[in-house]
Amino acid sequence: MDLTVEATLESEIVSKKHPRAEDFISTLKVFVKNRIALAGLIIVVIYAIIAILDWVYPAYLGIKSGFDLSDALVTFHMSTYLGKPILYPSPITGSLIPFTIGVSYGVPPYGSGAIITLIPPTLHGPTNTPGWWWIFGSTAYNLPIFPVMLASLKWDLTYTVVIVLIGAAIGTIVGTFAGFYGGATDEAIMRVTDIFFSIPFLVLAMAILYVMGVSINNVLLALIIIWWPIYARLTRGQALSVKSNKFVEAATASGSSRIRTMFVHILPNVLAPVFVQISLDLGTVIALFATLDFLGFHYTSIYLPELGNMITWGDQTRYLFATPMNWWPFLIPALFLVIFTIAVNLLGDGLRDVLDPKLRR
Amino acid sequence: MKIRYFIIRRLVLMVPTLIGLTLFTFVLLYSLELTHETQLVSQYINPHSKDIAAQLRKAKIALGLNLSFPQQYILFLERLVNGTWGFFPTQFPMFGGLPVLEGIEKSLPNTVQLAFFATLLSVILSIPIGTYIGARPNSVSDNVGRVFSLVGYAFPVFVLGILLQLLFSRAGVVPRLIGVTGLPIGGTMPTFTSPPSWFRAGTTYPTHIPILDGMLNGDFSFSWGAFIYVILPVLTITYGLLAGLLRFIRSGMVDSLSQEYVKTARSKGVPESWVIRTHVRRNAMIPAITVMVLAFATLLGGVVVVEDIFSYHGMGLLALNSVLDFAPYGVLSTTFFFGIIIVIANLVVDVIYALLDPRIRY
Numbered sequence: 001m002d003l004t005v006e007a008t009l010e011s012e013i014v015s016k017k018h019p020r021a022e023d024f025i026s027t028l029k030v031f032v033k034n035r036i037a038l039a040g041l042i043i044v045v046i047y048a049i050i051a052i053l054d055w056v057y058p059a060y061l062g063i064k065s066g067f068d069l070s071d072a073l074v075t076f077h078m079s080t081y082l083g084k085p086i087l088y089p090s091p092i093t094g095s096l097i098p099f100t101i102g103v104s105y106g107v108p109p110y111g112s113g114a115i116i117t118l119i120p121p122t123l124h125g126p127t128n129t130p131g132w133w134w135i136f137g138s139t140a141y142n143l144p145i146f147p148v149m150l151a152s153l154k155w156d157l158t159y160t161v162v163i164v165l166i167g168a169a170i171g172t173i174v175g176t177f178a179g180f181y182g183g184a185t186d187e188a189i190m191r192v193t194d195i196f197f198s199i200p201f202l203v204l205a206m207a208i209l210y211v212m213g214v215s216i217n218n219v220l221l222a223l224i225i226i227w228w229p230i231y232a233r234l235t236r237g238q239a240l241s242v243k244s245n246k247f248v249e250a251a252t253a254s255g256s257s258r259i260r261t262m263f264v265h266i267l268p269n270v271l272a273p274v275f276v277q278i279s280l281d282l283g284t285v286i287a288l289f290a291t292l293d294f295l296g297f298h299y300t301s302i303y304l305p306e307l308g309n310m311i312t313w314g315d316q317t318r319y320l321f322a323t324p325m326n327w328w329p330f331l332i333p334a335l336f337l338v339i340f341t342i343a344v345n346l347l348g349d350g351l352r353d354v355l356d357p358k359l360r361r
Numbered sequence: 362m363k364i365r366y367f368i369i370r371r372l373v374l375m376v377p378t379l380i381g382l383t384l385f386t387f388v389l390l391y392s393l394e395l396t397h398e399t400q401l402v403s404q405y406i407n408p409h410s411k412d413i414a415a416q417l418r419k420a421k422i423a424l425g426l427n428l429s430f431p432q433q434y435i436l437f438l439e440r441l442v443n444g445t446w447g448f449f450p451t452q453f454p455m456f457g458g459l460p461v462l463e464g465i466e467k468s469l470p471n472t473v474q475l476a477f478f479a480t481l482l483s484v485i486l487s488i489p490i491g492t493y494i495g496a497r498p499n500s501v502s503d504n505v506g507r508v509f510s511l512v513g514y515a516f517p518v519f520v521l522g523i524l525l526q527l528l529f530s531r532a533g534v535v536p537r538l539i540g541v542t543g544l545p546i547g548g549t550m551p552t553f554t555s556p557p558s559w560f561r562a563g564t565t566y567p568t569h570i571p572i573l574d575g576m577l578n579g580d581f582s583f584s585w586g587a588f589i590y591v592i593l594p595v596l597t598i599t600y601g602l603l604a605g606l607l608r609f610i611r612s613g614m615v616d617s618l619s620q621e622y623v624k625t626a627r628s629k630g631v632p633e634s635w636v637i638r639t640h641v642r643r644n645a646m647i648p649a650i651t652v653m654v655l656a657f658a659t660l661l662g663g664v665v666v667v668e669d670i671f672s673y674h675g676m677g678l679l680a681l682n683s684v685l686d687f688a689p690y691g692v693l694s695t696t697f698f699f700g701i702i703i704v705i706a707n708l709v710v711d712v713i714y715a716l717l718d719p720r721i722r723y
């Protein structure tokens with residue numbers, strides 16, 4: 001008789017799903033119920049698909065994106081776009097419009113010598129108003145806004161994700177380490193993060209870029225340097241509270257080494273707020289990326305599809321405030337960016353509601 | 362006097378942060394010596410002299426570039442305390458060839474003016490709106506408020522600033538449509554052919570804060586003219602600030618609504634508006650006040666983008682110009698200055714918190 005009871009108990013246990021999986025499904029159900037967060041998620045996914053498609057089928061928009069100037073020279077004749085050839089020069093296949101070569105507008109030689117850009121002679125403002133042929137019009141340099149805007153997501157999103165994920169990884173490990181070990185280690189690490197928090201992060205980025213020089217790699221590096229302390233502080237507090245749980249004590253008592261305890265028992269339990277922060281930071285970083293370009297840290301040339309770039313060059317007063325107003329080169333890329341940041345924030349808010357057990361109960 | 366010990370302890374705790382901050386700035390300077398040596402030295406060299414090499418040597422010795430790392434750090438601290446913070450290069454806009462401290466002295470008042478109005482406006486708006494929303498969680502007004510603050514949180518500052526310019530500046534949409542004179546698109550204060558008598562050497566007098574100086578000198582039309590230049594930047598800053606504050610006050614209100622003392626007050630028969638005003642809001646405001654102080658401090662240094670859009674000559678634009686126009690000492694000084702402001706603000710916030718909340722043990 002005992003045997004049968006045991007057998008039924010065991011079958012019950014086996015039939016049950018893994019507790020983590022069950023927890024995940026219930027979390028998902030709560031998240032799906034939150035319609036606003038779901039809308040945010042859908043928008044973010046659409047943006048991501050546009051960017052990923054560009055990775056899978058390069059130049060499917062008729063535009064090859066990249067941050068390399070030599071790349072731009074070869075690829076920026078979008079003759080395939082909508083069947084309408086754009087008279088854009090290509091030094092390889094023979095030029096359609098003569099080029100003038102000059103030192104680029106306000107891009108200073110940050111240690112590495114002047115950046116030479118190619119400036120076409122037609123600088124007379126946005127030539128195409130939005131219409132059925134040019135879906136969202138074109139920019140002052142006659143780049144069609146819609147496909148360039150979509151193509152810019154490839155690198156913008158990739159770099160944003162890289163920055164946030166690397167920053168989060170470094171910050172989470174450092175913060176968990178500080179919170180778990182405590183004592184002098186904790187104090188030292190927290191004092192270091194204090195310094196980062198006491199300088200506004202834009203000013204910090206500017207100072208770091210000044211020292212290192214402006215290039216896309218240095219922008220990435222500077223933003224990672226700025227971004228990890230946020231996660232360090234976040235996970236440190238979390239690790240402090242997780243540390244006092246009984247299961248950590250049990251793990252230590254059963255002979256788990258400190259490193260193992262930290263990675264296996266503490267780290268998984270500090271990740272919830274990290275995910276929320278990551279989703280919120282995606283919006284902040286992509287905006288910061290654009291902001292840096294806007295402020296004059298031109299890490300790209302105007303021919304390269306990048307949202308900050310498009311917004312910056314759309315905001316030239318002589319075009320924007322002309323009569324009639326040339327609003328589209330600025331407003332359309334700007335709204336495209338704003339929609340993404342808002343969607344990411346909606347997603348982050350939804351995630352917070354789901355992952356924060358205090359609010360859920 | 363317990364609070365005195367608390368302040369002293371807090372001051373002592375500030376020391377490692379300050380050392381860290383100076384060390385960080387010094388590391389910036391030290392790496393500049395490796396990458397931007399000519400820019401660092403160029404101030405101290407006469408380009409028309411015949412023996413440039415000798416001049417270079419002299420300049421390096423004068424700046425202490427030949428010393429070791431710790432020796433240079435000591436020298437750096439000494440100069441920091443002395444107030445010899447270096448010079449702007451001669452071609453620098455506004456402050457070419459002037460000491461960095463003078464640039465800060467003339468830029469900071471403009472930023473103070475901006476930060477003051479932005480903080481004032483956001484406080485005036487956020488307290489009543491936050492109270493109203495927080496007292497009615499999950500109502501329609503609450504959802505409107507949440508969307509408002511979420512959009513404000515997500516909107517990149519430079520997009521918002523240019524949108525406001527597009528709408529309300531002199532060449533903007535609204536003035537074009539209804540035929541009024543719009544607001545200035547940028548600038549710090551009105552320009553004039555003959556400056557008022559109390560206006561000295563490019564700045565207002567005595568405080569350098571244009572609006573305040575106009576009022577102190579009885580020149581109210583000048584104050585009004587300067588105020589007009591502040592409106593758009595202030596609105597831009599306020600939206601982001603208001604979004605954060607509303608979120609904060611709302612969550613504080615919701616938290617304290619579920620406290621036991623609120624139930625007690627209600628069961629005593631205290632009228633609801635009284636409960637909200639004295640029992641709920643007062644407790645929700647304690648963290649909000651500290652956030653406001655921190656926001657003010659951050660604004661003193663963190664309005665780079667807004668000042669750039671509206672070409673408003675404050676600290677943010679000074680920092681930006683220092684970076685873009687190769688003023689190494691300008692970069693170091695502004696970075697350090699912002700750090701100091703925030704460190705001090707953190708101290709002030711902790712003291713205010715301790716004063717307001719008797720539960721804090723110090």
